[in-house]
Amino acid sequence: MLNLSKIVTRPVIAALALVTVSAVAVHAEDAKPAADPKLANSLNANDKTAEQDPKLLATDAAVKVEDGKYMDADGHPTFHVTQDGKMLDWYSYSGYRRYHAECHVCHGPDGMGSTYAPALKDSLKHLSYEEFIGILVGGKQDVNAAEQKVMPAFGDNKNVMCYSDDLYVYLKARAAGAIGRIRPSEHEDKPDAAKKAEKECMGF
């Protein structure tokens, strides 16, 4: 005789199928940002005076732009050259003009150097942003040179200090070979941020 009590009915546990609907849709472009074509440099490959340095061109490449000011991956200001080397960002263009007003008498036109002062197109290959600003503020003196060579301190000179980033990005562009010994013909519009900063710094 069959003892019904010995029949063990195993409960069947139905697995709950948990359908997980992801709340955040993952877009392919979020996962890996494509290089923004607006930030890419377009250089003049035929300008032999540019001495293009592929390594520096890569490390100095802009990764973002804020109101006409380009920044590299380290968060330092950098240049932006377009239209086959004809068009400069505002700050590089401004730096070109400031350089030829304040620095070229000693450092030579286009950062080429002179018998008195070093070629800044070479110095900016290794000087960091902080070192550059530090030298501009405090000057530099080669005490061992037979002939006393002095880089004046520009810390009190607004015509230099209000445009220190401009000078930096222009000389960076020369060091990387993004521009050669050119007189820039075209430039991006002067950004509102540059007008505001100039007004605050220069006091006009």
Ligand code: HEC
């Ligand atoms: C009166 C001449 C003179 C003027 C003007 C001048 N410099 Fe200099 N600068 C020098 C000399 C000389 C040195 C080298 C000093 C040394 O070797 O210690 C130098 C060095 C430098 C260095 C360091 C270079 C290196 O390889 O270490 C930087 C950066 C620099 N100058 C930037 C500028 C900028 C930017 C301006 C314009 C705002 C400027 N200088 C204007 C004379 C000048």
